[in-house]
Amino acid sequence: MAAMNKVAVTGASGWIGRYVVKQLVAKGYEVHATYRRTPLSLVGGTWHQVNLLSGEEAIRFIEKVKPDSLIHLAWDAVPPHCYRSLSNYEWTRSSMGLIHHFVQSGGQRVVVAGTGAEYVWEEGILSETTSRDSYAHAYAASKNSLRIWLQSYAEIAGFSAAWGRVFHLYGPHDPGNRLVSAMVNALLKKEEAFCKYGGIYRDYLYIEDAADAFVALLESRCQGTVNIASGKSVQLQQLVGLIGEKLGEDSLISFGKDVPIEPLFIGVDVTRLTNEVQWKPSYTLTEGLKRTIQWHAAQME
The missing domain is CATH 3.40.50.720 (NAD(P)-binding Rossmann-like Domain)
Known part of the structure; x- marks a missing residue:
């Protein structure tokens, strides 16, 4: 080629x-x-x-x-x-x-x-x-x-x-206010951060x-x-917990009690x-969340 x-x-x-x-x-x-x-x-x-x-x-x-x-x-x-x-x-x-x-x-x-x-x-x-x-x-x-x-x-x-x-x-500039952005924004505003299914892995x-x-x-x-x-699925409870921990707002996080209709565990091969592409991620989940929180915080200043 x-x-x-x-x-x-x-x-x-x-x-x-x-x-x-x-x-x-x-x-x-x-x-x-x-x-x-x-x-x-x-x-x-x-x-x-x-x-x-x-x-x-x-x-x-x-x-x-x-x-x-x-x-x-x-x-x-x-x-x-x-x-x-x-x-x-x-x-x-x-x-x-x-x-x-x-x-x-x-x-x-x-x-x-x-x-x-x-x-x-x-x-x-x-x-x-x-x-x-x-x-x-x-x-x-x-x-x-x-x-x-x-x-x-x-x-x-x-x-x-x-x-x-x-x-x-997840990350800066999310146009759809997906899970991570929604959680970060709520906690930065000191509002309740609600995650419907804490038990699932994605x-x-x-x-x-x-x-x-x-x-x-x-x-x-x-x-x-x-x-x-990433090839590494994380339980949403843990993911959201990491965000709460970084912002010191764990008490504002709540989870739904419904049993999810979707599969409990979804992994990606x-x-x-x-x-073949010889690629792997440069950012750990912890690093990525830190950068995402910093970006959202800057948007609120």
Whole structure:
């Protein structure tokens, strides 16, 4: 595979995207970043306002830039709204068009952001090779449909493609006020921090590590589906407890008493990520939480 120098990043102003662009720029790539509303010019790269759901705009962007590699992160992916949104089908359609024109203009390597929600969540370890794919809601069905199409298209058209399945993330700039952000914000305001299911185990990865994993996946020769996770599941009671401990507000934390409908333990098999992509996280859970708390605290000053 020829050396890749010019990278297009879609959804670059999004949560993962901002860190992906920053890391690519630091590595010396020529980065062309798309945004919908607000560019993040301070992180570097060249920014392009593109409505990716418009086929014409996407084509114009690809023809103008002619990137040799593409990291496709753009999608309406903030839970819980994303699970049932009709926009999933629009993103599937437009993503196919974008990737097709990228390949037609000479693109060599594609990395797309998938999701752990593509799996049927069953008790145990979720693996790229043995776990079942879910079509239970629009988000999972649309992502899985695009993934299967990409794999087939790459094989026949002769380009390199990888699919990074992301699990639970946490860290600065969280747009969805997910568990960690919600807990940190509540405790900083000295309000009750309620966690519905303290007994379940889930895999949490710091946002900068997730971005770094995508860059490593781009630079690797790895193809097909790769789980992007820490590989270490943590009990939510312990996770939330660590936040309370760091803020000295343990007494404000409470847990629901309902028995969870979801599996008690979900682990993630990161063998491909570790061995083939040769990547592992830089931040421990403790370090990641410390940085997240510092960021949220600074936002309140």
